Amino acid sequence: MSTNEGGRLTMWHASWIWGSGEESPRNEWRCFRKSFHYEAAVSSNTTVKLTADSRYVLYVNGVQVGRGPVRSWPFELAYDEYEIGHLLRAGSNTIAVLVLHYGVATFQYLRGRGGLLLQAASTTEDGTERIIAATDSSWTTAVHDGYDARSSRISCQLAFAERYDARSLNDTWTEIAFDDSVWESAVVIGNAGMAPWTSLVPRDIPYLTEEPIYPARVEEMNFVKPAAWNAVFDVRTLLIPESVNHANPTSFVGFMATVVTLSEAATFTIGSVDNGRIPLRVSIDGKWLDAADYYGENPQQFVKAELSAGEHFLLFNLSRGSHGHGYHLGLHADVSFEVRSPLEGKNGAAASSVPFAAIGAFDWAEHIDHQPDSPMRKEQPEHDAMLGVGSAEQLLREFPEWVREVPEELFTRTDVYGESVWHVVEQPQPVPVQLQQAVLASGNSAVVPVHAELDTELVIDFGRELSGYIAFEVDAAEGTIIDGYGFEFMRDGWRQHTYELDNTFRYTCREGRQSYVSVVRRGLRYLAITVRGASRPVKLVEVKLLQSNFPVANVGVFQSSNAMLNEIWRVSRDTTRLCMEDTFVDCPAFEQTYWVGDARNASLINYYAFGDAAIVERCLRLVPGSSFQSPLYGDQVPSGWSSVIPNWTFFWITACLEHYQYTGNEQFARDMWPHVRFTLEHYLEHIDERGLLCKRGWNLLDWANFEQPGDGVVTPQNMFLVKSLRDAAAFASAAGDEAGGSVLLERASMLRSAINAQLWDEDRAAYLDCIHNDGRPSATVSMQTQVIAMLCDIAEGDRAEVLDRYVVEPPAHFVQIGSPFMSFFYYEALAKLGHQDTMTADILHQYGAMINNGATSVWEVYPTSGITHNPKMLTRSHCHAWSAGPAFFLGAEVLGVRGASPGWTKVSIAPKPVGLSWARGSVPLPGSGRIDVSWTLDTAANVMKLRVVAPQRVELSYEQPGGYELEIEEVRIG
Incomplete structure (x- = not known):
C-alpha cells in the first residue's frame, strides 16, 4: 500500500505483525525486536516510521526514541516518523518496540486488534531510499513477562493500571546484546491497508514534551497497614463479556459469591474504597445487611459484622449499571481468615485461583443516548430468588446453570488503590530532613525509614498539578514493592481520593540500584509512594515526573494592578497547557478525553495564551470520523462510547468558523464545510411540527439543577442551533458556497421565530428552560437559558432589555450558573453587552475562591457549587480546561485585542x-x-x-x- 505524505508518495514495504496468540488480547504488553547491520557512510538521513495498535514505546539501541501513536480513528490511523541516524552505529544495531494492546474499548480508542507496523530507511545523498528494517516474519516477539496482564482498569475512560516486576527476564530486552533466541518469530497478519487500519496518515502535530519536574517537598510520612485482603473485579466484563467491544454504559442483573472461613470469632469488615458505581450490597449467611449499617465517605462503603469461627457465605448483589470502572473490594479482620470460591469441591473441582463465583447475568442492556433504549426485563424472578440464598450448597443446588467461575483476567489481588486508600493502621511520623533533600533535583539520596511490621508511606507534593510520566530511582532488595498513587488535593490531613480513577502503579524491585520510567500517562499533584516488604533499607535516589504536553511557548502574557486577577490568568493558562496532549483533553487525571464541546472554549484560550493552530485543526478534523456512530457527531472522539451531546456538536461548528477566522485558512473551510452541512442537515430532521428542535438524548449544557430533560424541547439547545446555523452560513461563505449558507440563514430565522413564539413565558418574563415530552413547561427558570438567549441574539426589543438586566443582576429565584464552563458563555454575553466590569468582578469572585483554596490550576466546578455533596470535596477534577476562560477574556477584553x-x-x-x-x-x-x-x-x-x-x-x-x-x-x- 502507499500513502501520500505532504504530496510525496511513500511506499510501505513493511507488513503488519503480531504474535501467535489472540488477535486482541486483554492488556497485553508485547515486545518486538529486530537487529540489522548499518553502514553509516552510505546515508545522509535515516528515519523510522511506525504505528501500532494500541500504543507503543520505541527504542533504538536501548535509547527511548518516542511514544505513540496519537489518538486516531482506526480507519485513519496516524503514524509517526523519527530521525534515528544519530543513534545508529556502524555495524550491528537493534530496533525494539514495546506495544501495549488494550483489548478493550476506551474513550480514546476503538477496539481493533494487536499489531505493529514499522519501516526504517536511509536516504542517500542522491535521494535514493534504502530500507534497513521493516516489520516482517524475521522480527522476534514475546509477551513482556514483567507487566501484569491482570492489572485493573484505570477508569472507564482509560485502559489499564501499571504493574511491573523488575525481576523480569525481559528487563534488558531493548539492548543490542540481549539474547532473543528463545522468542518466537513474529506473525505477519497483513499488508499496510488491511482492516481495521485501512488508511494510514502522517502525524499532523509535533511530538509532546517530556520535561523533568521534581517535587517541592515530602508532605507526610506514615507507617501504614492495609486491610488484610483486597481485590479488584471487572464486573462489567464479567457479566457482559461482549462489552469489551464498546465503551457504552451498561446495566445488568447479577451477583458474586464467596465463602470466608475465620479461625476464630471476630469483627469482620467488608469494604469498597471505590464501588465503581455499583453500591456495596452484601448478605452474610442469607441475611442482607440494612442500608443503615453501611458507613463511609461516598462512594466508599464499609460494613461490619460480628462473625463466629468457621465458614460464612457472602453474597454480593451487583445489579446496577457500569461504564467500566473497577469494583474494589476489601475484607478485614484481626484474626486469620481464608477466602474460597463456592465452586470448590463441586464435582471434585480443585481450588480456584479466583476465590469468588459469578452468578448471571440474568439480564443486561447497553445504553446509547441517541438511540432507542434497550431496557431490561421489569420482572426478574431469578434476581428475587437469589436474594434468599444463604449458603454455597443452596446456591449450587438452586442455580447450577447460572453459577460460573470468575475468569482470572477479570480479577486481581494487586489492588494498589485499595491498599493505598484503606489503612487499618496509620502512624504519622516526622519527615527526616534527608528525605526532604532527596526529593529535590540536587543529586542527594536518603534512606526510607522502614518498620518491622508496617509499610512506609511517603506523600510527595510536586507543588502544583502536573501531567506525564512518573520516573524514579531506588536501591532496594529483591522483592521490595514500590506502590505509587497519584491524587490532586489534600488539606488538614484529609485526602480527596480519585474515586473512579485507579491512578496507581506497582513496581516490584530486583536486587540493587535500579530506575524506572512509567509508560502510562497520569495527572496528579501529590504522589503517595508506599514501600512494602523491604528486607533491608531502601534508598530513594530520585523521583520526578516527566511533564508531557503539547509543545507551546508562553507567548501570551497578562499583568495588571490586581494581583489576584494576575494569578487567575496564570493558573488558567497553565491549566490549558496541562490539558493539551495530542488533542485538548478535559482533564489530565480522571479522563484524558477529548470532549468536543470543551475544546471549543479551550481553542479560544489557546489562541490567546499560546497562539497554536495545529492542535485546534487536528481536533476539529477528528470529529466527522464519528459519523459512523451517529450523523449528529460524537461528543468525545475518537471513542468507543457512541454518545452525542447536541450542544457539543453546535460548539464544534462555531469552533470551525472561529478557527477559520483566526487562521484565514480557506482550504480548511473548503475541507470542513461538507461535514458541517452534513450534520446540520441531520439535526434539522429533528425539527418538529412546532418548528422546534425536539430530540431524545443527552441534552446537557451545565452541571446545574435546571430542567434539561433527555427528551423534549430544551430551550438553550434550540438557541445554540440558531447560532450554529448562522455560524455555518458564514463558514459556507468562506468555503465558497453562498447558496448553501443562505439556506441555513433562512432555517435559523425560522427557528428563532418559533423559539420566540413558543418558549417565552409572559407571566415569568423569561424564556422557559424546556417543554417536556408530555407538553409540560419547565418549572424552573434559569440564568443559563436567559444568558444563551442573549448570546445567540434570540430576543429583541423589550425582551432584550429585560434579559440585559438579568445578565447584569441575576434574579435570586433563577437557577444560577453551576460551572466555569457555563461561565464562559456568561462572560461572552457580558462582553457582548459591554459589561466587562461585571465580567471581571465575577471572575475575581468565582475564581478567587479557587485561588484562596490553594488551586494551582482551575477546577471543574466552583467550590461554592455544592455539586459534589461533600463539604470537603470542593470539586471533582482540580484541573479542567473548560474552566480556563479568564486566559481568553482578560486578553480579549481587558487588553482589548481581537482579530x-x-x-x-x-x-x-x-x-x-x-x-x-x-x-x-x-x-x-x-x-x-x-x-x-x-x-x-x-x-x-x-x-x-x-x-x-x-x-x-x-x-x-x-x-x-x-x-x-x-x-x-x-x-x-x-
Whole structure:
C-alpha cells in the first residue's frame, strides 16, 4: 500500500505483525525486536516510521526514541516518523518496540486488534531510499513477562493500571546484546491497508514534551497497614463479556459469591474504597445487611459484622449499571481468615485461583443516548430468588446453570488503590530532613525509614498539578514493592481520593540500584509512594515526573494592578497547557478525553495564551470520523462510547468558523464545510411540527439543577442551533458556497421565530428552560437559558432589555450558573453587552475562591457549587480546561485585542479598564509574531495612555474606552 505524505508518495514495504496468540488480547504488553547491520557512510538521513495498535514505546539501541501513536480513528490511523541516524552505529544495531494492546474499548480508542507496523530507511545523498528494517516474519516477539496482564482498569475512560516486576527476564530486552533466541518469530497478519487500519496518515502535530519536574517537598510520612485482603473485579466484563467491544454504559442483573472461613470469632469488615458505581450490597449467611449499617465517605462503603469461627457465605448483589470502572473490594479482620470460591469441591473441582463465583447475568442492556433504549426485563424472578440464598450448597443446588467461575483476567489481588486508600493502621511520623533533600533535583539520596511490621508511606507534593510520566530511582532488595498513587488535593490531613480513577502503579524491585520510567500517562499533584516488604533499607535516589504536553511557548502574557486577577490568568493558562496532549483533553487525571464541546472554549484560550493552530485543526478534523456512530457527531472522539451531546456538536461548528477566522485558512473551510452541512442537515430532521428542535438524548449544557430533560424541547439547545446555523452560513461563505449558507440563514430565522413564539413565558418574563415530552413547561427558570438567549441574539426589543438586566443582576429565584464552563458563555454575553466590569468582578469572585483554596490550576466546578455533596470535596477534577476562560477574556477584553479579519490581518484594540489602574500583556498572532499592549490610566486627566507594539503587516484600529481620552503610542516592527 502507499500513502501520500505532504504530496510525496511513500511506499510501505513493511507488513503488519503480531504474535501467535489472540488477535486482541486483554492488556497485553508485547515486545518486538529486530537487529540489522548499518553502514553509516552510505546515508545522509535515516528515519523510522511506525504505528501500532494500541500504543507503543520505541527504542533504538536501548535509547527511548518516542511514544505513540496519537489518538486516531482506526480507519485513519496516524503514524509517526523519527530521525534515528544519530543513534545508529556502524555495524550491528537493534530496533525494539514495546506495544501495549488494550483489548478493550476506551474513550480514546476503538477496539481493533494487536499489531505493529514499522519501516526504517536511509536516504542517500542522491535521494535514493534504502530500507534497513521493516516489520516482517524475521522480527522476534514475546509477551513482556514483567507487566501484569491482570492489572485493573484505570477508569472507564482509560485502559489499564501499571504493574511491573523488575525481576523480569525481559528487563534488558531493548539492548543490542540481549539474547532473543528463545522468542518466537513474529506473525505477519497483513499488508499496510488491511482492516481495521485501512488508511494510514502522517502525524499532523509535533511530538509532546517530556520535561523533568521534581517535587517541592515530602508532605507526610506514615507507617501504614492495609486491610488484610483486597481485590479488584471487572464486573462489567464479567457479566457482559461482549462489552469489551464498546465503551457504552451498561446495566445488568447479577451477583458474586464467596465463602470466608475465620479461625476464630471476630469483627469482620467488608469494604469498597471505590464501588465503581455499583453500591456495596452484601448478605452474610442469607441475611442482607440494612442500608443503615453501611458507613463511609461516598462512594466508599464499609460494613461490619460480628462473625463466629468457621465458614460464612457472602453474597454480593451487583445489579446496577457500569461504564467500566473497577469494583474494589476489601475484607478485614484481626484474626486469620481464608477466602474460597463456592465452586470448590463441586464435582471434585480443585481450588480456584479466583476465590469468588459469578452468578448471571440474568439480564443486561447497553445504553446509547441517541438511540432507542434497550431496557431490561421489569420482572426478574431469578434476581428475587437469589436474594434468599444463604449458603454455597443452596446456591449450587438452586442455580447450577447460572453459577460460573470468575475468569482470572477479570480479577486481581494487586489492588494498589485499595491498599493505598484503606489503612487499618496509620502512624504519622516526622519527615527526616534527608528525605526532604532527596526529593529535590540536587543529586542527594536518603534512606526510607522502614518498620518491622508496617509499610512506609511517603506523600510527595510536586507543588502544583502536573501531567506525564512518573520516573524514579531506588536501591532496594529483591522483592521490595514500590506502590505509587497519584491524587490532586489534600488539606488538614484529609485526602480527596480519585474515586473512579485507579491512578496507581506497582513496581516490584530486583536486587540493587535500579530506575524506572512509567509508560502510562497520569495527572496528579501529590504522589503517595508506599514501600512494602523491604528486607533491608531502601534508598530513594530520585523521583520526578516527566511533564508531557503539547509543545507551546508562553507567548501570551497578562499583568495588571490586581494581583489576584494576575494569578487567575496564570493558573488558567497553565491549566490549558496541562490539558493539551495530542488533542485538548478535559482533564489530565480522571479522563484524558477529548470532549468536543470543551475544546471549543479551550481553542479560544489557546489562541490567546499560546497562539497554536495545529492542535485546534487536528481536533476539529477528528470529529466527522464519528459519523459512523451517529450523523449528529460524537461528543468525545475518537471513542468507543457512541454518545452525542447536541450542544457539543453546535460548539464544534462555531469552533470551525472561529478557527477559520483566526487562521484565514480557506482550504480548511473548503475541507470542513461538507461535514458541517452534513450534520446540520441531520439535526434539522429533528425539527418538529412546532418548528422546534425536539430530540431524545443527552441534552446537557451545565452541571446545574435546571430542567434539561433527555427528551423534549430544551430551550438553550434550540438557541445554540440558531447560532450554529448562522455560524455555518458564514463558514459556507468562506468555503465558497453562498447558496448553501443562505439556506441555513433562512432555517435559523425560522427557528428563532418559533423559539420566540413558543418558549417565552409572559407571566415569568423569561424564556422557559424546556417543554417536556408530555407538553409540560419547565418549572424552573434559569440564568443559563436567559444568558444563551442573549448570546445567540434570540430576543429583541423589550425582551432584550429585560434579559440585559438579568445578565447584569441575576434574579435570586433563577437557577444560577453551576460551572466555569457555563461561565464562559456568561462572560461572552457580558462582553457582548459591554459589561466587562461585571465580567471581571465575577471572575475575581468565582475564581478567587479557587485561588484562596490553594488551586494551582482551575477546577471543574466552583467550590461554592455544592455539586459534589461533600463539604470537603470542593470539586471533582482540580484541573479542567473548560474552566480556563479568564486566559481568553482578560486578553480579549481587558487588553482589548481581537482579530477583525480572517487571519488577523486586521486587529482591533479596544481596552477596558474594569477598575484597574494599569494592565499590560501580549497576545499571539496566528502564524508568527504577537501584539504587545500596555495601558495606564491618568484618572485626573481622564486619559488612558496606550502603547502597542505590532508587526508592520497588521492593520490596527482603536476604540476609545468609555470615559477616557486615548493617547496612543504605536510601535511597528518587521
